[in-house]
Amino acid sequence: AQSVSQHNHHVILSEAASLELGCNYSYGGTVNLFWYVQYPGQHLQLLLKYFSGDPLVKGIKGFEAEFIKSKFSFNLRKPSVQWSDTAEYFCAADYGGATNKLIFGTGTLLAVQP
Amino acid sequence: GAVVSQHPSRVICKSGTSVKIECRSLDFQATTMFWYRQFPKQSLMLMATSNEGSKATYEQGVEKDKFLINHASLTLSTLTVTSAHPEDSSFYICSASRGVGQPQHFGDGTRLSIL
Secondary structure (H helix, E strand, O other): OEEEEEOOOOEOOOOOOOOEOEEEEEEOOOOOOEEEOOOOOOOOOEEEOOOOOOOEHHHHHEEEEEEEEOOOOOEEEEEOOOOHHHHHEEEEEEEOOOOOOOOOOOOOOEEEOO | OOOEEEEEEEEEEOOOOOEEEEEEEEOOOEEEEEEEOOOOOOOOOEEEEOOOEEEEEOOOOOOOOOOOEEEOOOOOEEEEEEOOOOHHOOOEEEEOOEEEEEOOOOOOEEEEEEO
């Protein structure tokens, strides 16, 4: 079955630390990949997306993600986190077709300590 | 741009009541809207996909007669939880997309509590 896995459920970092959040998707042919962020009390917002082309995708707020097809991974990275990055991060996959449906991972709660 | 408004944000009602949740795209036309349900500490689970002017497509295991979806215009979709029971208590989130291949934009969600 098509699925998305996020192995880090809760991450605590100090400001300026580097961040990497894992995301793995199951094999399903063509796949579009997304990272969404949900700040406390706010709605989900798109951080970045990968459809095709350069596997290193740059998003907003200094985030980037790398699509590694051989590992079925799409990990999110940021070289230096800030307190304002405290949020929940969701990886999602669209396995194509005409439906535009997203399958979400369980989310990773990131807490950045000042 | 791409703002999605979801109303109400919180509903508390008695068992047996029907509850309607609205999802509006405020500054764009949404060909497709999606309804999700999120349980505590779990992922967003897609309930149904709604296309303007046509019947919604429900995911496996979602009761069509329980969760009525109407997508009457390119800016409005509604989810009605009929005869709600405590097990329907959850966080319901809608999203809207301009079309296939376009990102989804999410509403703030509705916290539904059935007593």
